[in-house]
Amino acid sequence: MRIGLIAPPWIPVPPVGYGGTEAMIHALATSLAAAGHSVVLAAAADSTCPVERIGGFAPAERAAMGRTSSELPHVIRAYAGLVDVDIIHDHTLAGPLYRHRPPGIPVVSTIHSDMTPELCRVYEAFSRDVSLVAISQHQANSAPDVKIRRVIHHGIDxxxxxxxxxxxxxxxxxxxxxxxxxxxxxxxxxxxxxxxxxxxxxxxxxxxxxxxxxxxxxxxxxxxxxxxxxxxxxxxxxxxxxxxxxxxxxxxxxxxxxxxxxxxxxxxxxxxxxxxxxxxxxxxxxxxxxxxxxxxxxxxxxxxxxxxxxxxxxxxxxxxxxxxxxxxxxxxxxxx
Amino acid sequence: MRIGLIAPPWIPVPPVGYGGTEAMIHALATSLAAAGHSVVLAAAADSTCPVERIGGFAPAERAAMGRTSSELPHVIRAYAGLVDVDIIHDHTLAGPLYRHRPPGIPVVSTIHSDMTPELCRVYEAFSRDVSLVAISQHQANSAPDVKIRRVIHHGIDxxxxxxxxxxxxxxxxxxxxxxxxxxxxxxxxxxxxxxxxxxxxxxxxxxxxxxxxxxxxxxxxxxxxxxxxxxxxxxxxxxxxxxxxxxxxxxxxxxxxxxxxxxxxxxxxxxxxxxxxxxxxxxxxxxxxxxxxxxxxxxxxxxxxxxxxxxxxxxxxxxxxxxxxxxxxxxxxxxx
Structure with missing residues (x-):
């Protein structure tokens, strides 16, 4: 299977210091590759994760963390580079609602944030055509209106x-x-x-x-x-x-x-x-x-x-x- | 004509202090209403612009300015409330790329930011199915690859x-x-x-x-x-x-x-x-x-x-x- 992974733009994969989400993406990418799958990763340019990578991204800019103006260009470039994969696993907030995703390629999204009422509205919108993964049963239970497809705990090697x-x-x-x-x-x-x-x-x-x-x-x-x-x-x-x-x-x-x-x-x-x-x-x-x-x-x-x-x-x-x-x-x- | 206007979530319309974009939206909304059009505005709850408003928004939170996590819930609520308009004029960055906009309603977007290379990529994606307005000829000229439909200067009453x-x-x-x-x-x-x-x-x-x-x-x-x-x-x-x-x-x-x-x-x-x-x-x-x-x-x-x-x-x-x-x-x- 050929799998596209999209990391957020603000921390490299793997992270040098802080970065739970990016550590998880690194573990998943290397483990998928070790299992013989074809993995392509969209991540900040200074990432060192040893799998195939999409080029053209900016280096991680932690100061811009959470900003639409850096997340959207990243997401646009990522999806433009993932037209030849079987499935896309998106870890960003903006990506699953991006209008011009390549048609016909299913998207899985892992929820890395709190289930605040505001973000629940976002995840409910995700679930219209994206399969959602919660990272703990507690997280899934805290938002009964959000359709969670699977609970999968993080892992490390x-x-x-x-x-x-x-x-x-x-x-x-x-x-x-x-x-x-x-x-x-x-x-x-x-x-x-x-x-x-x-x-x-x-x-x-x-x-x-x-x-x-x-x-x-x-x-x-x-x-x-x-x-x-x-x-x-x-x-x-x-x-x-x-x-x-x-x-x-x-x-x-x-x-x-x-x-x-x-x-x-x-x-x-x-x-x-x-x-x-x-x-x-x-x-x-x-x-x-x-x-x-x-x-x-x-x-x-x-x-x-x-x-x-x-x-x-x-x-x-x-x-x-x-x-x-x-x-x-x-x-x-x-x-x- | 029934026109839906979407303001960003972080400053009320009109602004109390700083806020050029919100001042422009206020002027446009009141002026459209004065010309006899039906105007409905999606904006922060503490806005006082005297036109019809979509309810349910949070008050303006300036500290969250530019963040995807506050812009996306705002945009989702805005588009959900604008199913009965003839046209939508969107002033956010996340809105024109939102996947679940009501089908069949054309969207116009005014570019309020700099034309940085990163944002140009965003505006190029906008232009696939949104009509773009530049706010000066200089802004339009600075991004020859972005398809600008019209240059319209801001105005005040x-x-x-x-x-x-x-x-x-x-x-x-x-x-x-x-x-x-x-x-x-x-x-x-x-x-x-x-x-x-x-x-x-x-x-x-x-x-x-x-x-x-x-x-x-x-x-x-x-x-x-x-x-x-x-x-x-x-x-x-x-x-x-x-x-x-x-x-x-x-x-x-x-x-x-x-x-x-x-x-x-x-x-x-x-x-x-x-x-x-x-x-x-x-x-x-x-x-x-x-x-x-x-x-x-x-x-x-x-x-x-x-x-x-x-x-x-x-x-x-x-x-x-x-x-x-x-x-x-x-x-x-x-x-x-």
Whole structure:
């Protein structure tokens, strides 16, 4: 099968630092190619994903993230370059509603955003002639009016993640510098557990910088270390040496990519039971779910007692790129 | 004729402060209605334009300006509400490429942006089944590959602008707090001309605030006054009392709305000969065009010698809302 993949224009595939969607697209593209399919990728010019690529795109411009004026030219070029494929898998917001898509080629769209009422209207419009994939059951359930064809969790290739032994003795946080990600809560939880906390966070938007300066920086004490935004190697080293990933998200994150990255490194996850977390973490086996700060702290203290092998094994069986790719291929065949 | 108008979602129609596109849409809507046409407007909920309106929109959210995630839901709702019109005049970027527009209703789109290579690709896609209007000959000429159906200058209703006598004795600048608008150049020109300068500027985006703090604020001396962003009444008072509008734009602005607002107030315009300026200003009659700072300063000194009646008269004959509306009606009839 010849499959066209369209990534958003603002982050390269794979991402150098932050970029859950682009990491997923990279895993899917390489895994589809490894399974013998013909894959062609429309993505920012500085992408390095080793599959066939459509040329002519601009390099990723993170500052333009979310803007119609950069998304539409990208989508137009992408669809113009995908006239010879059997199916198109579109990860943009503007693409599935683009008027001049090549006729007769079915389109699958994975929903990477929140199901806000405004965006639900967009996805309802998608579903008129596009097959929609939700990335967690929670995301699908949160929008009963949007016709979801399949729920497919994200996956990663465990071979790209070195297993760690947690010998660093610290807990870590990894995400965007935003209140919804629960950084302030992570600091409080780690303190109550008496454990050192290393914080890695993307901080490129003005709002993220403001939040760091006004809220997080004043909270940092001798037991907290802010290490900035990490590349892939730095991220997996941070995760692998950690006793646990602390992920007290304060919103219903559709899919917490960082949780399966931690598990792949053998690192259990201590999280609030929101969004996709209960679908990813097996409580008492690969991590713990708790809502209250005290309870999270007590879970964090118990995390070192979990078997790190079980964590990595959960990724190999349930959250591998291969498992994800198999489900997408089933869907593609179903759609064709 | 029943005409549907779609405004962008981020600024109400008419705008309270900054918003050239929304001011133009307001003038067109009221003028079409005054000419006896049935007009229905899709715009932010806090719009006050006194024509029939489609309900259900969110209030204008300036912070989301340019974002696909707010433009698409707006466009979907707009087109869903415009199934009973003869023609749709769309001022958004996402709308003309929206896949599920009501079939059989022709769409006209006015290009409000720069013709960057990226956006030209978007407008070329528009032109496959949408009639495009450029807002100046310069804008049309800058993109020879984009099929422009008509060039129609913006217009305003002179009755909404009180004529001023320029008795304030100062020059004024009015625009966005951005380098391309030429604020720093305006300060230098006014100083060389020995004239006081009043600066009114929109300053809501982080980049605009940064530019003010780092570049403009340090330049301000006793002869310059920064008055912030003004509402319509404040704007026309500022313009009417000014000897001249100083508009040394550093880019090819497709249409400088502020120039016809100044002329309507009887105020001549001293500008660099870029973008639409040579089409709007009659050199030596309604203002002056000059590129060099010294020359601009000497023009500014001569501005008080121009006849303010000629300025207002240019709007009444060439840049009135009525003249603009007549041209749009000719186009609508031509398209139908």
């Amino acid at each position: 465990p071979a790209t993640v070195p297993p760690g032994d947690g010998a660093g003795g610290y807990a870590c946080f990894l995400g965007r510098m935003a209140p919804c990600k629960g950084i302030a809560e992570a600091i409080e939880v780690a303190r109550r557990a008496g454990m050192q906390l290393k914080i890695a966070a993307k901080m490129s938007q003005p709002a993220e910088v403001d939040y760091f300066r006004s809220v997080i920086a004043p909270l940092l004490g001798p037991e907290e270390e802010f290490v900035g935004e990490l590349d892939a190697a730095g991220k997996f080293a941070l995760l692998g040496n950690a006793v646990a990933l602390l992920n007290p998200v304060q919103w219903d994150e559709p899919f917490g990519m960082v949780m399966i990255e931690a598990l792949a490194a053998g690192t259990p996850v201590v999280a609030t039971p929101r969004g996709s977390a209960p679908e990813i973490i097996e409580h008492g086996v690969t991590g713990f779910l708790a809502a209250a700060t005290d309870e999270l702290a007590s879970c964090l203290q118990r995390a070192s007692g979990l078997d790190r092998y079980d964590c990595r094994s959960a990724v190999e069986t349930r959250f591998s790129a291969e498992a994800m790719t198999r489900k997408y291929m089933e869907l593609f065949e179903d759609v064709l | 002179p009755a909404t602008v009180p004529p001023g006598d320029g008795a304030g004795g100062y020059a004024c600048f009015l625009g966005r707090m951005a380098p391309c608008k030429g604020i720093a150049e305006a300060i230098e020109v006014a100083r060389r001309a020995g004239m006081q300068l009043k600066i009114a500027a929109k300053m809501s985006q982080p980049a605009e605030v940064d530019y003010f703090r780092s570049v403009i604020a340090p330049l301000l001396g006793p002869e310059e006054e920064f008055v912030g962003e003004l509402d319509a009444a404040g704007k026309f008072a500022l313009l009417g009392n000014a000897v001249a509008l100083l508009n040394p734009v550093q880019w090819d602005e497709p249409f400088g709305m502020v120039m016809i607002e100044a002329l309507a107030a009887g105020t001549p315009v001293v500008a660099t000969p870029r973008g639409s300026a040579p089409e709007i200003i009659e050199h030596g009659v309604t203002g002056f065009l000059a590129a060099a700072t010294d020359e601009l300063a000497s023009c500014l000194q001569r501005a008080s010698g121009l006849d303010r009646y000629d300025c207002r008269s240019a709007v009444e004959t060439r840049f009135s809302a009525e003249a603009m509306t007549r041209k749009y009606m000719e186009l609508f009839e031509d398209v139908l």
